[in-house]
Amino acid sequence: MRAFGQIIIVLFFLSTETSYANQSRDTLLQNIIFLEAGGAAGYGSLNYERFFFQTHQSTVSIRLGLGTYRIKDYTNTINPDIIVPITLYGTFGRNHQLELGMGQTITSLVQANHTSFRKERKTHLNTHFSFGYRFYQKKKGLFFSCAYTPSIELNNPYRHWAGIAFGYVF
16 A cells, blocks of 8 residues: 555656746656666666756656566566666756665565465565766757665665666657
C-alpha cells in the first residue's frame, strides 16, 4: 500500500505544469530517456526523467526507472526480481552539471521462505542518494551521467555503488 502512494506522488509530479524562467515554450527540454549501468537499480535500468523546474543554471527533475537483478529465481524458473528507482534530482551548471539526488528504490525479490522453503516474493523500500556529473546541451541530443549512488538498505545499512548513464534529451 505504501508503494502505491509513492507511485501516485510520482505520477502527480509527472503531470504537473512545468515552470521555467525566461525560456520560450518551444525550446524547452522536458524529458530524458536513458539506460543506466549500475546506479540506484543495482546492475542496470531503463529510466525516464521529467523536468518540472528549469532555469539557465539549474534544474529539478524526477526519475522513474525499471531494472532487475535476476530473471530466473533460485529454482531456475522465470520469475524476475523487480527494482524500481524513484529519484528527485537537482542539477547545477549549464552544459556540465553537478547532480545531486535522493530517492527510494522499491525492490521486489523472490526468496525462499525460511521455514517452508517455498518461493516467496518480498518487497523492500531502500533509500538511495546520487552525487555526480551530468552532461547535456540545452537542446535535443545525447545525455551522459556518472555518479556515486550509495544506498541505505534493510540488511546492509550502507552500500557503496556507482552508475553511468547514456540517453537522449527531448
